[in-house]
Amino acid sequence: MSRLDDIAAIRAEFPQLSRLIHGKPLVYFDNANTAQKPRAVIDAVSGYFTEHNANVARAVHTLGEEATSLYEAARDKLARFVGARSREEVVFTRGTTESVNLVAYSFLRPTLKPGDEILVSRMEHHANIVPWQLIAAETGARVVPAPITDTGELDVEGTVALMNERTQLVGLVHVSNALGTINPVATIIAAAKARGIPSLIDGSQAVPHFKVDVAALDCDFYVLTGHKLFAPTGTGALIAKREHLDAMPPFMGGGEMIRRVSFEGTTFNDPPHKFEPGTPNIAGFIGLGAAVDWLEAVGMDAIAAREARLRDTMRAALGEVDGLRLIGTARERAAVFSFVVEGAHAHDLATLLDHEGVAVRSGHHCTHPTMQFFGVPATVRASLSFYNTEDEIAAFVAALAKVRRMLA
Numbered sequence: 350m351s352r353l354d355d356i357a358a359i360r361a362e363f364p365q366l367s368r369l370i371h372g373k374p375l376v377y378f379d380n381a382n383t384a385q386k387p388r389a390v391i392d393a394v395s396g397y398f399t400e401h402n403a404n405v406a407r408a409v410h411t412l413g414e415e416a417t418s419l420y421e422a423a424r425d426k427l428a429r430f431v432g433a434r435s436r437e438e439v440v441f442t443r444g445t446t447e448s449v450n451l452v453a454y455s456f457l458r459p460t461l462k463p464g465d466e467i468l469v470s471r472m473e474h475h476a477n478i479v480p481w482q483l484i485a486a487e488t489g490a491r492v493v494p495a496p497i498t499d500t501g502e503l504d505v506e507g508t509v510a511l512m513n514e515r516t517q518l519v520g521l522v523h524v525s526n527a528l529g530t531i532n533p534v535a536t537i538i539a540a541a542k543a544r545g546i547p548s549l550i551d552g553s554q555a556v557p558h559f560k561v562d563v564a565a566l567d568c569d570f571y572v573l574t575g576h577k578l579f580a581p582t583g584t585g586a587l588i589a590k591r592e593h594l595d596a597m598p599p600f601m602g603g604g605e606m607i608r609r610v611s612f613e614g615t616t617f618n619d620p621p622h623k624f625e626p627g628t629p630n631i632a633g634f635i636g637l638g639a640a641v642d643w644l645e646a647v648g649m650d651a652i653a654a655r656e657a658r659l660r661d662t663m664r665a666a667l668g669e670v671d672g673l674r675l676i677g678t679a680r681e682r683a684a685v686f687s688f689v690v691e692g693a694h695a696h697d698l699a700t701l702l703d704h705e706g707v708a709v710r711s712g713h714h715c716t717h718p719t720m721q722f723f724g725v726p727a728t729v730r731a732s733l734s735f736y737n738t739e740d741e742i743a744a745f746v747a748a749l750a751k752v753r754r755m756l757a
């Protein structure tokens with residue numbers, strides 16, 4: 350018995366899902382973009398403002414202590430949720446983008462030399478490409494694309510073959526936001542480790558869908574973003590091995606990240622605080638803690654099982670649509686589907702679908718190299734979550750048929 354068995358009750362916890370859009374029930378299939386928030390998260394955020402509002406780690410008064418303990422409790426919760434080795438390995442950031450930049454500028458850039466290589470797959474989000482390009486341009490290093498196949502899977506052999514003595518880091522997306530592919534990250538992490546190469550896994554699209562155990566994966570860096578994990582925007586984390594965090598210089602300077610400041614020299618706080626200068630998004634992280642509590646109460650295994658059923662139903666339904674070409678047909682996949690439809694532009698489809706109450710994303714999904722590989726400028730992407738239903742899949746397919754007729 351899982352709480353997901355009563356899907357109507359679960360959906361009632363997400364107030365946004367009962368909205369009407371252009372007079373039609375909302376079908377929210379844009380979860381890879383950002384997820385909706387359960388009442389528990391909304392209440393935790395507003396509870397902070399209504400009852401505990403104060404700055405963290407600075408005040409000894411009651412509100413300050415309450416705010417600090419709620420904020421730090423969120424770190425404990427996230428550490429447990431992702432299987433971090435310790436809470437000190439969880440650095441709070443504004444999201445995946447900031448986490449990758451932190452690793453790029455603080456971990457890699459100080460030692461990067463001309464001729465060095467950073468290996469990232471061709472299916473990365475721009476957040477796991479552009480920061481590496483920026484530091485490569487400054488140092489004479491090179492970003493090397495790891496190959497993918499026509500099905501949108503990582504070419505594992507081809508990727509491992511590109512690991513060499515010049516490779517300073519391997520970056521890989523755990524679940525592709527553009528293709529839905531679930532990558533064999535453990536294999537790539539192990540291959541990199543065997544060659545003494547640090548690895549970074551972009552878990553933005555993985556943690557909302559199945560249980561991730563960062564310690565078991567044994568990657569050097571794991572990054573995630575809160576808003577796709579049913580938490581507020583402007584929250585995220587870098588989970589990194591302690592030895593790296595100890596050795597890395599601060600990324601940004603300011604208050605809270607120091608032990609002592611003088612004009613003769615400044616000493617820094619211990620990780621993770623060394624990387625968290627200034628006043629953070631306190632309410633947002635308290636919301637992230639609430640999101641993680643909520644997900645654990647529902648159960649990540651139950652979530653994964655329900656999403657696997659939705660994925661299979663959606664896959665079969667899309668297979669029935671004439672002229673629809675799936676972009677990415679990996680065997681191991683999440684319930685994320687990118688597609689193009691003959692004779693219809695992706696943006697036109699998405700706009701007309703919105704008039705039917707269906708929210709999908711159209712565009713390049715911040716994955717230009719992936720789109721280039723498949724020879725398409727843009728796709729429509731329907732990305733599902735556990736709160737979606739088979740009825741919504743049917744409504745989506747009917748809406749798709751209707752808007753196609755309008756575009757014909």
Ligand code: PLP
Nearest residue numbers: 444445446474476526551553574
């Ligand atoms: N990586 C992946 C796989 C994503 O899907 C996204 C968001 O779309 C990001 C990175 C960037 O996340 P954020 O914009 O929250 O930093």
